[in-house]
Amino acid sequence: MITLDPGNISDYISDSEVEESLPGAIRALDSLVNRKGRGSEMLGWLDLPSVPAESTGRLEEEGERVREECDCLVVTGIGGSYLGARAAIEALCEEAEFPVYFAGNNLSSLYHSRLLHKLQDRRFAVCVISKSGTTTETAIAFRLLKELIREQDDPRSSERIIAITDPRKGALRKLAEEIGITVFDIPRDVGGRFSILSPVGLLPCAVAGIPVEEMLEGAADALEEYTRKADSNIMLLYALTRHLLQAKGIAVEVLSTFQPEMNQFCEWWKQLAGESEGKEGGGLFPASTVMTTDLHSLGQLLQEGRRNILETFLISNKPCRELIVPEEEENLDNLNYLAGKSLGQINRKAYEGTRDAHISGKIPVLSLEIPSITPRAMGELFIFFELAVSVSGRMAGINPFDQPGVEEYKKRMFRLLEKPGV
């Protein structure tokens, strides 16, 4: 399971402050578990870890079919309709095994023409993900991909499209009924950023070869562990720390990983935190760093800049072929003291050195650690953070499950594009 190292948090939040606000955190958690409070109609994500085995089986079968019949997968979706899958796939999969590409998450010609070029001569599958089926970015990319499939003149082309959409209505549901493509449901009570453990996240993962059953098991265990009310509940401690530090002037939370393959997980987290809490004039600005890369970029500011940052280290390891620093007789670079050591060992010391440096630089730091990056652990992390932002959001008195502000740019864009009826 995840462990929490509270770092120097006690320098910023006293024991009595924790004690005083713990009941509030527990109340927030209770309201979630009992499906009450603002936004409680969107709490279906709490049921996802215990999805029946036959549903998982169907996902895994479909995954296997696609792997057998196609060369690669194009996940077509934006925001919550791709970030979770991408996070899990980058963390867990080897690029070479079964390539997964992402389309429809921007409006760039260059991006999409490069992708279409790559797909030209391949039997690619498309997993199109959109509740309504009319999300602009996704629908545009889907049209382009369908056009390419038509050009490829494949008699079994409809077998290459999988739709994940609303259980009853919308453009994709209609298309599925008309041309008979495979379709999976997005539960109506699950918002995009909480959908990784629904078919939205699980189907792409299954195609990529991730044992989704294990991911769900990890999530189920985490759900049990982190909905306990004991004061050793580290999810509550993390949620409460974020909440209290905000009141003390912290403006930015930086999620720092030392594993580049966790970069996309940080992107998933940024949506989760930013979209859940960035409303009614509140919310921490979520940022992320990949170390040690960014120690040579944002390191100076983290060490000595404005003290308005909470740094949350997300520490993990990934079992892989370890590289060993070679010995060199000449030792011009003075590196022989590391010869025979693995990069993993050195990276670990870099983390410890960084944590200590940032503590001495007087920014609040805490660490969340998993023993290794596995499907189980990813499931745990997804639930851990989903619960944590829900609790701190509830403590702040906002609805963590809506996103009214996202419509604003769309409204104006539609008007500028002269969309009929807008």
Added chain:
Amino acid sequence: MITLDPGNISDYISDSEVEESLPGAIRALDSLVNRKGRGSEMLGWLDLPSVPAESTGRLEEEGERVREECDCLVVTGIGGSYLGARAAIEALCEEAEFPVYFAGNNLSSLYHSRLLHKLQDRRFAVCVISKSGTTTETAIAFRLLKELIREQDDPRSSERIIAITDPRKGALRKLAEEIGITVFDIPRDVGGRFSILSPVGLLPCAVAGIPVEEMLEGAADALEEYTRKADSNIMLLYALTRHLLQAKGIAVEVLSTFQPEMNQFCEWWKQLAGESEGKEGGGLFPASTVMTTDLHSLGQLLQEGRRNILETFLISNKPCRELIVPEEEENLDNLNYLAGKSLGQINRKAYEGTRDAHISGKIPVLSLEIPSITPRAMGELFIFFELAVSVSGRMAGINPFDQPGVEEYKKRMFRLLEKPGV
């Protein structure tokens, strides 16, 4: 040239405030031009755009040689020793043309073993970049790459290594002298984050096929334009805006692009801004978004979250084969109103809609726009931002050209790794 759209800045900074602080901005600029003030020993970057033609010629010849003799390039460096080159190459080059990889910018076994695997059977060139030659991350990756070259048993292996390092001393200089590899100088009065227009950035660009002469021409024009003291100097207006907004409680500056290929440019900018200004308890936290992707992630928070953000749009276009939205008879997705329109046109409207939405959401926004992403324009942007952070850093009274805080994690890491003499 770059144009500045001041957006809604006048809602946050009055004309009289601009007038009052303009003399300070001009003084800061003067101090740079006259090579005075804190950190003036590190102002060599102001000379880089006017580097003599024979130097550029040597870079371009070397670039051509590497392209002819090798399959790909591995740029080995961290921080300022790779971010600028990577920014230019991602913005300007086609992946397929001549692959450029990056090593030594982290301590990940997984990252480096994947890279080494990819290089196994290829005649790769290594461009190793480090002033001292003993930067831990870079030196480790360089040892691993040298080991692979030895295993490949290439009689002309030394021709595959190019060092960019201190003009007189250090491990790489020594190595170059001993085994006779090609070597280029890092000017002693240029810091890492200001080194893109030195061989540090230009050599990798030349290998990648970018006409570096054009990039330097753009930089030279920008240097002339933005060191003029007129109050129409948009660099001064941008620098001054950042400075004044900080005093008014703005904590985060978000650089927002609508072109995914500019993502690495934003990473270059984050180091430039964060490392130059994040000191003595000050500095804006630099973050970036790639739109429309992040409108479905950070969009909610930008629209309705805490009002402590300055958003700087970096608007550009890239001449490329434009994709056109296809017509579909059924029009299930209601997208036919866009049929025949190019993605570029739609993306532009997305930007305009977003800017208007964020203005209505009451965050200060301004836009910097270049007509298209060319080598010239990239040169302009590099100088524009280098000057701007130097001016706003000088206005804040700090030394924008040092980075004392970066040593802190290293010291502690070395101690934990039991480095001799530490």
